[in-house]
Every structure is written in structure tokens, then in C-alpha cells.
Amino acid sequence: MKSSFYFTKNISEKSESKYCLAIMKMKISLLILLLLNSFFLLGQDLKFDQYWDISSSKSIVWNVHKTDSYPHGDNIEMSGKKVSAIIYYDVNKDKELSIKREIIYPQLRTFEEDWKKYRAYHKQTYAQEIEPTISMDGTNVVFKKIDSVKIDGKITFYHAPVQGIILKRTLFPSMNQRVFVENWELINNSDQEKELKIDKTDTLHQLRGYKGIYTSHVYSDSEKEISLLPQSAYNFTLYFSAAIDDEPVNGFNYKEIEAERNNFLDKIKENLVLETSNPVIDQLFYFSKIRASESIFESEMGLVHSPGGGNYYIGIWANDQAEYSGPFFPFLGYDTGIEAAKNTYLMFLKNIPQDSSPICYSFEIDGELPSCGKDRGDAAMIAYGASQFLLRNTDKNFAKKIWPLIEWSLNYCNNHRNEEGVVLSDTDEMEGRISTGEANLSTNSLYYGGLINASYLAKELGLHKLSKQYLKRSIEMANVIEKYFGYNIAGLNTYRYFKGNTHLRHWICLPLVMGIDKRAEATANALLEKLWTSNGVLVELNPASTEPNIFWDRGTLYALRGTFKAGFFEKSLNKLIDYSGKRLLGEHVPYPIEAFPENNMKHLSAESALYCRLIIEGMLSFEQTEFNSFSIAPQLSNEMSKINLKNLYIGDKAISIHLQLIDDMIETKIYLNGAELINKQIKAGEKVNVKI
Incomplete structure (x- = not known):
């Protein structure tokens, strides 16, 4: 595999000698970084078509000159509190x-x-018709050919020089305003002054919406004519905005919007920093933090985290928000994410049914459009996710406020069991896309996990009788899961997903995630061998099916979390490396995706939270049983000989975990706000209890 090389010409009005020296230094440093990454990847048996390389500054780069890397197209979503954008880009054979x-x-x-x-979200799609025309000496300067593309929390396109002019385009959303920006930087790479004319973009579109008259405005802030000195650059910006009634539709400031985005990215870089022996996993972990954290929107419910993907905004779901992303944000120490998670649980709290009906499983469009009536196992999802969030957030007063939601959710599950003790539900979070019977393994596993977490939380809140009751119920549920779902399928003593199920399913991973390991070896075999594909775990392995392979990344991310936790470190690591490489450097990057063929692999944000959680709760086996204590049971191997996780938050306390393989022991150092708590060597899989 060839190593690709890339650098950015950061031209200023300094002397040409200083400019050349700066470029030379940049070339050398970036070349070293790319070569190191290439040496790492040369040792891997790549199972995907690689388009991208890891570069400097926490970025990935697609060098279009790379052999067989074009034609190729992809898309990426980026979000702020009032805007989201899916950028589709395509490079043809030329x-x-x-x-x-x-x-x-x-x-x-x-x-x-x-x-x-x-x-019902207002959407506008723009292609080349809004791009400004640039001319020189009466002839249009048309920028078509591309040299490279960079993703680093923004997306930047570097065009090949045309008549001595280079165009660099950088696109990203405002974090706080209803505007998306596309900055154009024109760079004179010649030794002659260039006189350019730029036709301004200025288009308006209006429609009557639910909240008033909506005005969409696309405009540029360029000068009509510019003189571009040799080795100098000129910047202007395209603004994509929308307003209600008399709100302003222009007057935005690119520098302010850029500073907002940079501040956000700096915050994400500083907290929950992963450094391992594998740069691909580290980079995807960082990008996953971005995608999980940017998809937070203002709504009538307050700030809420939403999946995105062109379909899911200013709404909350019992799976994506209550179960997947909510418990992640305390780890990141991201106040905006924590506030969004709190608003999720508060919304479900406000809407506890007054009868025996199932709780609404989503509240969309500012919470005004709930989805109710169908039981997807949502009470179990909420009990499991909310109790995890409250333990990690360590806010006792807020925990007391949300406690009635957890208690109701567990009681609902307990009251909807059949004579065999199994919790009944109409379906699971797949919402009927595939059969689930009258009682499924997902709902019952999540209920079991919710009981365990709630028993810890009840004890912290002084509810000792309830704590013991939930712990007793959890033991009973573990036996029920074994008796009712334990089954031989495809020659493996694993789990059937429901009574009558004869095919392996992705959600058989959930008992492993919850710490039930009686059938761990066979289940890990089913997940990592039988169900595994080049895109992770299949939803179902049905040899007779003529349908295309269906996969949802959430299943893969839960599966790896479970198999790591169950002790299958090397097998899980090999699959994680394959998966991470494909999602970060392959044909559709740079985040985990939702599903295929449904929604065409959109970058839903909660899946990114699950990627981060599989590292923490899977590879490290992180468990929290009190507000001020946790445990890990780390494993390492020759291929993954170190894991450093810095600034993991439990409440307002910053934890750093440093693990290093030394012979057959793991050197384990744990710090609290920089002060050493633990420094010892342990065996792989040995539990380390930490009191903070």
C-alpha cells in the first residue's frame, strides 16, 4: 500500500523565504506522521478499500492522486444548535x-x-448554482479538479491550481446560530499579481411555515474586484441561513462562527482523551466524540440530543437518547450534553402514564408529537440508561428528581411479565422491522441491567429496602433469561431471541453487556464468527434469505462491548480494528453509521456515543456502583499493549487511567485530578476497585 502525502499551503504576506521554510517544515512533519501511520497499516490485513489516511492535527485526508481512489463520492453530516447539514461530495473519473x-x-x-x-423540518438543497463566478482578464476561472480533502470536525476541499490560483473551501455549521458557512480562500501561487472579479451570491427563498414566514438566504461577503499579490490569499464566505418573520437573514460574521466551532472542537479534544497502540481506534474515538456531541439542538424541551441523519431532530427517543447517548455525556464532562441528557429524562418523567399503558417511546418536533401505544421495551431502556446516567453524573438532588421515572419503569416491567417470569413487549427498538415474538431478549436483558444499576442508585439515595429488592429481582431475572432464552442455535449453546426463533440475531450480545456470561464463549463465537461481516454484525443470519445483508452499527457496537467485557480480548480487538478502519478510512467516513440498506448508512449521532462506550465499558470493563467509586478489569495484548484514557469525568472529578503491558502483567496507574490513586501491576481481567 502506498503512503499518501498531503500538506496545506498556509500563505501569508510574509517574505517568500520564510514561507518556503515554513512549508518545508510542515512537509517534513506531516510526512513523518503519514509514514508512521502507513507503517502501522502495512502490518494489517486490510479488509476494506482505503481512501483516507490519518494526518496531523487530529484529521484524516483523502489524497485524490492515490491509485484507484476516484471516482468516488461520500457524505458527512455536521450540526449545531440551530442547523444541520449533510454535505454530499463526488469526484468523477477526471x-x-x-x-x-x-x-x-x-x-x-x-x-x-x-x-x-x-x-417536517425546513430543508434546502444547494449545488453549483449558488457558487460564485470568478473571472480574470475577461475569462472565467473554473475550479473543478481536486487535489485532496481533509476532515477535522470541518470538511475542507483543496482544488488543483487554475491559472496560478488555488481554491481552498472549508465548510462547517455555526454552533449557536441558524447559519452554515462555506469559506473560500483564493491563493495566488504564482509570481505575478492577479486581478480577479467575483460575482456575489445573493438568493432568497420564502415559504409560509408552521411558525411564520421562513426566509432562506444564501449570500456571499466577497468584494467585487480584488488584487491578489504573489503568494498571498483572499478569503470570503458563503452563508446559508434561514429566519422566521423579521429575524435577520444576513450580517453574520465568519470569524465569530469559526471561533465557536473551534472552541467546541477544543473542548472535545481536551476531555476523555484516548491514546492506545492503535492510531485508527484513537482517531475514530475522537471523531465519535465530535459527532455524538455536536448533534444537540435547541427545542421547546430545552437543549436535546437528537440522532440527525436528515430525519431526526429536536426530538428524543428512549433508545437513542435515554439508553445510548445520555449515559455517555457525564464521561465526557460536556455540560451541554449533560443538560441535553437531563432534559431527556425530565421529558419522560413528565409523561409517565397514569394507567398501565406503555410509556411514549419518542417525543418529536419540539416534543409536540409523541409516539405512543407500542411497547418496544422502552421502560427497560429508560431504567437502564437513566440509572447509568445518574450514577455517573453524581448529582444526588437530580437523581432524587428522576428516581420516580426509574421506579415506574422497573415496576412496569415487573408487572408485564408472563407466567414464566419473562417481560413481555410488542417489539424491540427495531420497531417491527424483524420478528420479535411476544417476549424478546433485548427487553429482558435491559430490564436485568436496569435492576442492577437501580439497586446501586437506590442505595446511594438511602432506599436500602428497594435496593435489596431490585438486587433480588435481578438474580431471578438472570435465571429467567437462562431458562427461557438459553438455546442451541446453529450448533451453538447461545440464546434464541424469542420463543420459536431459529436464527442467530445481533442482540444476543446483550446478556454479555450486562455481565451474564454463562453462555459467553458460544455467544462470542456467534457474534464474532457466524454473524460477522465486513460491515460488522448482521441483524440476523438467515442462509435462506434472498434479501441484502442488513446491519445496524448499534448491534456491532453493543456486540464488541459485550465480547470485550466477557474476556475475549484478542478476537474482539481484531474485529474492532477491522470495523474502525472501514468506518474511519474506507468508502463512507468518518463516523459509525445507523444502518443499511435503511437510511443508506447515515451518520446518526448516538452510534458515535456507543463507539466511545464500547472502549470504556467494554475494553476497560468500567463499572460504577456508587457516586464515588468505580472498577475496571482491563486486558491488553501484544497488539494493544497500552491504553491511556485521560480526563474521564465522574461528576466533576477528572479520572485518568494509564495501562501498559509489561511481560504478562498490566501496569495500572489511576489518577484523580492529577494525583495518583493507584499504581500496581495486575493480571489481565483482574478487577481494580477505585474509591474517589
Whole structure:
């Protein structure tokens, strides 16, 4: 495999000698980084087509000159509190770039009927028709060919020089305003002054929406004519904005918007920093923090985390938010994410049914459109996720406030069991896409996990009788899961997903995630061998099916979390490396995705939270039983000989964990706010209890 090379010409009005020296230094440092990454990847049996390389500054780069890397197209979503955008980019056989920008304004609800009202977000799509025309000496300077693309929390396209001019385009959302920006930097790479004319972009579109008159505005802030000195650059910006009634539709400031985005990215870089022997895993972990954390929107419910993907905004779901992303944000110490998680649990608390009905499983479009009536096992999802969040957040007063939601959720599950003790539910979070019977393994495993977590939390809140009751119920549920779901499928003593199920399913991983390991070896075999594909774990292995392979990344991410936790470190690591390489450097990057073929592998944000959690709760086997204590049971191997996790938050306390393989022992150092708590050598899988 060839090593690709890339650098950015950061031209200023300094002397040419200083400019050349700076470029030379940049070339050398970046070349070293890319070569190191290439040496690492040369040792891997790549099971995907690699387009991208890890570069400096926490970025990945697609060098279009790379053999067989074009034609190729992809898309990436980026979000802020009032805007989200999916950028589709395509490079043809001649290395010519085309971009389509789908800009979504989540708060601007439109008029739709039937089910479409749940997706009633004002959207506008823009292609080359809004791109400004640049001319020189009466001739248009057309930038088509592309040299490289960089992703680093923004996306930047570097065009090949045209008549001595280089175009660099950088796209990203405002974190706080209803605007998306595309900055154009024109660089004179010649030794002659260039006189350029730039036609300004200025388009307006209006429609009557649910909240008033919506005005979409695309405009540029360029000068009409510029003189570009040799080795100098000129910047201007395209703004994509929308307003309600008399709100301003222009007057935005690129520097302020850039500073907002940079501040956000700096915050994400500083907290929950992963450093391992594998740069691909480290980089995907960092990108996953970005995607999980940027997809937070203002709503009538307050700030809420939402999946995105062009379909899911200013709404919350019992699985994506209550179960997946909510328990992640305390680890990151990200106040905006913690606030969004709190608002999720508060919304479910406010909507506890007054009868025996199942709780609504989602609240969309500012919470005004709930989805109710179908029991997906949502009470179990909420009990499991909310209790984890409250333990990690360590806010006793807020825990007391949310406790009635957890108690109701566990009682609901307990009261909806059949004579065999199994919790009944209409379906699971797949919502009927595939059969689940009258009682499924997902709902019952999540209920078991919720009982365990709630027993710890009840004890912290002084509810000792309830704590013992929940612990007793959890023991009973473990026996029920074994008796009812334990089964031989495909020659493996693993689990059937429901009574009558004859095919292996992805969610058989959940008992391992919850610490039930009686059938661990066979289940790990089913997940990592039988169900595993180049895109992770299949939803179902049905040899007779003629349908395309269906996969949801959430299943893969839970599966790896479970197999790591159950002690299958090397097998799990090999699969994690394959998966991470494909999602970070392959044909669709740079985040975990939702599903295929449904929604065409969109970058839903909660899956990114699950990627981070599989490292923490899987590889490290992190468990929290009190507000001020936790345990890990780490494993390492020759291929993964070190794991450093810095600034993991439990409440306001910053924990750093440093693990290093020395012979057959693991050197374990744990710090609290920089002060050493533990320094000892342990065996692989040995539990380390930490009191903080």
C-alpha cells in the first residue's frame, strides 16, 4: 500500500523565504506522521478499500492522486444548535469535484400531513448554482479538479491550481446560530499579481411555515474586484441561513462562527482523551466524540440530543437518547450534553402514564408529537440508561428528581411479565422491522441491567429496602433469561431471541453487556464468527434469505462491548480494528453509521456515543456502583499493549487511567485530578476497585 502525502499551503504576506521554510517544515512533519501511520497499516490485513489516511492535527485526508481512489463520492453530516447539514461530495473519473449541500433548519417546522409531520423540518438543497463566478482578464476561472480533502470536525476541499490560483473551501455549521458557512480562500501561487472579479451570491427563498414566514438566504461577503499579490490569499464566505418573520437573514460574521466551532472542537479534544497502540481506534474515538456531541439542538424541551441523519431532530427517543447517548455525556464532562441528557429524562418523567399503558417511546418536533401505544421495551431502556446516567453524573438532588421515572419503569416491567417470569413487549427498538415474538431478549436483558444499576442508585439515595429488592429481582431475572432464552442455535449453546426463533440475531450480545456470561464463549463465537461481516454484525443470519445483508452499527457496537467485557480480548480487538478502519478510512467516513440498506448508512449521532462506550465499558470493563467509586478489569495484548484514557469525568472529578503491558502483567496507574490513586501491576481481567 502506498503512503499518501498531503500538506496545506498556509500563505501569508510574509517574505517568500520564510514561507518556503515554513512549508518545508510542515512537509517534513506531516510526512513523518503519514509514514508512521502507513507503517502501522502495512502490518494489517486490510479488509476494506482505503481512501483516507490519518494526518496531523487530529484529521484524516483523502489524497485524490492515490491509485484507484476516484471516482468516488461520500457524505458527512455536521450540526449545531440551530442547523444541520449533510454535505454530499463526488469526484468523477477526471478528478472533478461536485458538491451538494442539504441544509436542515430543525426548528423551522413546515406543514406536512400524516406521518410526514414527524419529519417536517425546513430543508434546502444547494449545488453549483449558488457558487460564485470568478473571472480574470475577461475569462472565467473554473475550479473543478481536486487535489485532496481533509476532515477535522470541518470538511475542507483543496482544488488543483487554475491559472496560478488555488481554491481552498472549508465548510462547517455555526454552533449557536441558524447559519452554515462555506469559506473560500483564493491563493495566488504564482509570481505575478492577479486581478480577479467575483460575482456575489445573493438568493432568497420564502415559504409560509408552521411558525411564520421562513426566509432562506444564501449570500456571499466577497468584494467585487480584488488584487491578489504573489503568494498571498483572499478569503470570503458563503452563508446559508434561514429566519422566521423579521429575524435577520444576513450580517453574520465568519470569524465569530469559526471561533465557536473551534472552541467546541477544543473542548472535545481536551476531555476523555484516548491514546492506545492503535492510531485508527484513537482517531475514530475522537471523531465519535465530535459527532455524538455536536448533534444537540435547541427545542421547546430545552437543549436535546437528537440522532440527525436528515430525519431526526429536536426530538428524543428512549433508545437513542435515554439508553445510548445520555449515559455517555457525564464521561465526557460536556455540560451541554449533560443538560441535553437531563432534559431527556425530565421529558419522560413528565409523561409517565397514569394507567398501565406503555410509556411514549419518542417525543418529536419540539416534543409536540409523541409516539405512543407500542411497547418496544422502552421502560427497560429508560431504567437502564437513566440509572447509568445518574450514577455517573453524581448529582444526588437530580437523581432524587428522576428516581420516580426509574421506579415506574422497573415496576412496569415487573408487572408485564408472563407466567414464566419473562417481560413481555410488542417489539424491540427495531420497531417491527424483524420478528420479535411476544417476549424478546433485548427487553429482558435491559430490564436485568436496569435492576442492577437501580439497586446501586437506590442505595446511594438511602432506599436500602428497594435496593435489596431490585438486587433480588435481578438474580431471578438472570435465571429467567437462562431458562427461557438459553438455546442451541446453529450448533451453538447461545440464546434464541424469542420463543420459536431459529436464527442467530445481533442482540444476543446483550446478556454479555450486562455481565451474564454463562453462555459467553458460544455467544462470542456467534457474534464474532457466524454473524460477522465486513460491515460488522448482521441483524440476523438467515442462509435462506434472498434479501441484502442488513446491519445496524448499534448491534456491532453493543456486540464488541459485550465480547470485550466477557474476556475475549484478542478476537474482539481484531474485529474492532477491522470495523474502525472501514468506518474511519474506507468508502463512507468518518463516523459509525445507523444502518443499511435503511437510511443508506447515515451518520446518526448516538452510534458515535456507543463507539466511545464500547472502549470504556467494554475494553476497560468500567463499572460504577456508587457516586464515588468505580472498577475496571482491563486486558491488553501484544497488539494493544497500552491504553491511556485521560480526563474521564465522574461528576466533576477528572479520572485518568494509564495501562501498559509489561511481560504478562498490566501496569495500572489511576489518577484523580492529577494525583495518583493507584499504581500496581495486575493480571489481565483482574478487577481494580477505585474509591474517589
